Amino acid sequence: MSAVTAASARRRMVRMPGILKYSLIALFAVPWVGVPLWLMVVNSFKTQGEAAELSLALPEQWAIVENFSAVITQGNYLTGLRNSLLVAVPTIIVVLLLGSAAAWAYARTTSRSFQFFFYVTSLSILLPPAVIPTIYVLTTLQLDGSVAGYALMMMGTRMGLVVFLITGFVRSLPLELEEAAAIDGASRLRIFFSLMLPLLRPVLFVGGVLLVITVWNDFFFGVLLLKTSANATLPLTLYSFASASTTSLRWNLVFAHVIMTSLPLVITYLLAQRQVLAGLTEGGLKG
Amino acid sequence: MVISSSTAPVVTGTGSRRAPARRGPSRLLRTRWFWFAAPSLVLVLVFFVVPFVLNVPFAFSSWSGYTDVISFVGIDNFAVMWERGILPNALLVTVIYAVIAMTVQNVVSISLALALRDTNRVNSFFRSVFFLPVLFSPLAAGYIWRAIVSSDGPVNSVIGWFSPGFDFAWLGNPATALFTVAFVDAWKWCGIATLVYIAGLNSIPQSMLEAASLDGAGAWQRFWRVVFPLLAPAFTFNIVTTLIGALSAYDVVASTTGGGPGISTVTLNMAAVQQFGLSYFGTASSLNLSVTVLVVVIAVPLVAWLRKREVA
Known part of the structure; x- marks a missing residue:
């Protein structure tokens, strides 16, 4: 181990001194991440006229309170937040729970029909969902345009990725634990809840991260499935808020809305970034 | 039962x-x-x-918001979309968009992964920084970059240092608009692709690189002859996911150009939403189906080919 690190350290020194390497990375990070985020934050603090210049300078006149309260009063923010939570929370819980139940079944059976179900479910990772016929299905179920219908569509189309990830994970687990529990007389349901779910925690975390990123940020399906502004999720409220001014965007308000729309995800990420990055790095390739 | x-x-x-x-x-x-x-x-x-x-x-139906009758109309929807120039344009735009987004995203994230491969404090910090764009919605990413490349924005200002008075509308010119929009798509997803490549790199045994070194392979040769072939599973995964995502592009286009200038950035899904907005559900479905066909025609053979490369 130490030989390996010593060798790799030597090679790195021969190739490129650390300071030079990190200066280059930092130099790249400035326009790639720094400027976009700074431009957004600093201009959300400015008045409309000043933000129109889109400069990176600090505001001459601060308008933080005005801008962010405008997002709440004119930007339909609270409705959007409520609807986004109403979609994201049930979707994540249902997909992780039902997905792991199904994945357990797919991983522990060899029958043809189960393999077929597994392939059909996994196919939804590759093939883009057909949104417009979904509206027909939802109309038939009398859920057209509702938050519930949208959430159900999210569950059905995101299930594949989660089932695929978890099935791969279960296959790598030894069978002995489940057998021992069964021999001890635990019911299948009991084994699922008190043995499998805890064992699946790492892959459930990865699945949850991927779900929250795609569900919270979805715009395309929302545009087609959610009709009224009362049912709009955050990306939809952002879009109609930004489109409200026809001539040019009110950048201070658009950026304030973008910040508030992304904030729940960014805060969660900052709290759990180590686990998120490690989870995605280790779990990303299992498939 | x-x-x-x-x-x-x-x-x-x-x-x-x-x-x-x-x-x-x-x-x-x-x-x-x-x-x-x-x-x-x-x-x-x-x-x-x-x-x-x-x-x-x-x-293949006449489903629309103007009548309750849905009847079979054969290939009419495709024919109408083709004659009006919407379908051929959208197919071309979608494929170019996907190729640009896929290329930019994978070149940047392989480079970042090579630079941030070892797990240490500084690298973890940078990985975390480069992951930030993933958290924003594609819609929000579109707004942010629309500001950056606007005629008063930072990009033109920087170019203005060298060429005073530089004032180019990146999104207002058909030639650069499509490239810029596809770039934003790549920017938004790079963070995840980087992590997948880092995982791939870390699964390559150090001893193989040492052996290649001892045999006299330079850095360039080591990358193309040893690292890149062994990175195949990560490569397959990233190429396919970015390609499929980009073929369904809509969000970034909606917040940057809205399809313009003219129809130069109208992707298939953008055209589908436009038809849907006009209550022509049948034609919208035909455009939606075109996305599926594109994915099947492009992605499935690609997966098969890349998989074969993995084994070999």
């Missing part, structure tokens, strides 16, 4: 302790699996498979 009994024969013999190890599940654990799979399966069937199958008849 039928399925569970036909697929999980209950064998009442002994030997459940020894048999399972090789052939998979123990018979003890084999009954009633169906009820574990059923709820998830129902969601997938009703909200993914059924719409997916229905998309075919709808694409």
Whole structure:
């Protein structure tokens, strides 16, 4: 181990001194991440006229309170937040729970029909969902345009990725634990809840991260499935808020809305970034 | 119920302790699996498979918001979209968009992964920084970059240092608009692709690189002859996911150009939403189906080819 690190350290020194390497990375990070985020934050603090210049300078006149309260009063923010939570929370819980139940079944059976179900479910990772016929299905179920219908569509189309990830994970687990529990007389349901779910925690975390990123940020399906502004999720409220001014965007308000729309995800990420990055790095390739 | 009994024969013999190890599940654990799979399966069937199958008849139907009658109209929807120039334009735009987004994203994230490969404090910090764009919605990413490349924005200002008075509308010119929009798509997803490549790089045994070094391979040769071939699974995964995502592009276009200037950035899904907005659900379905066909025609052979490369 130490030989390996010593060798790799030597090679790195021969190739490129650390300071030079990190200066280059930092130099790249400035326009790639720094400027976009700074431009957004600093201009959300400015008045409309000043933000129109889109400069990176600090505001001459601060308008933080005005801008962010405008997002709440004119930007339909609270409705959007409520609807986004109403979609994201049930979707994540249902997909992780039902997905792991199904994945357990797919991983522990060899029958043809189960393999077929597994392939059909996994196919939804590759093939883009057909949104417009979904509206027909939802109309038939009398859920057209509702938050519930949208959430159900999210569950059905995101299930594949989660089932695929978890099935791969279960296959790598030894069978002995489940057998021992069964021999001890635990019911299948009991084994699922008190043995499998805890064992699946790492892959459930990865699945949850991927779900929250795609569900919270979805715009395309929302545009087609959610009709009224009362049912709009955050990306939809952002879009109609930004489109409200026809001539040019009110950048201070658009950026304030973008910040508030992304904030729940960014805060969660900052709290759990180590686990998120490690989870995605280790779990990303299992498939 | 039928399925569970036909697929999980209950064998009442002994030997459940020894048999399972090789052939998979123990018979003890084999009954009633169906009820574990059923709820998830129902969601997938009703909200993914059924719409997916229905998309075919709808694409050939006159379904619209103007009449209650839905009738079969053959290839009319495709023919109309083709004659008006919407379909050929959208196909071309979508494919160019996908190729640009896929290329930019993978070149940047392989480079970042090579630079941030080792796990240490500084690298973790940078990985975390480069992951930030993933958290923003593609819609928000579109707004942010629309500001950056606007005529008063930072990009033009920087170019203005060298060429005073530089004032170029990146999104207002058909030649640069499509490239810029596709770039934003790549920017938004690079963070995840980087992590996948880092995982791939870390699964390559150090000893192979040492051996290549000892045999006199330079850095460039080591990358192309050793690292890149062994990175194949990560490469396949990233190429395919970015390609499929980009073929369904809509969000970034909506917040940057709205399809313009003219129709130079109208992707298939953008055209579908426009038709949907006009209440022409049949034509919208035909454009939606075109995305599916593109994915099947491009992505499936690509997966097969890349997979073969992995084995070889």
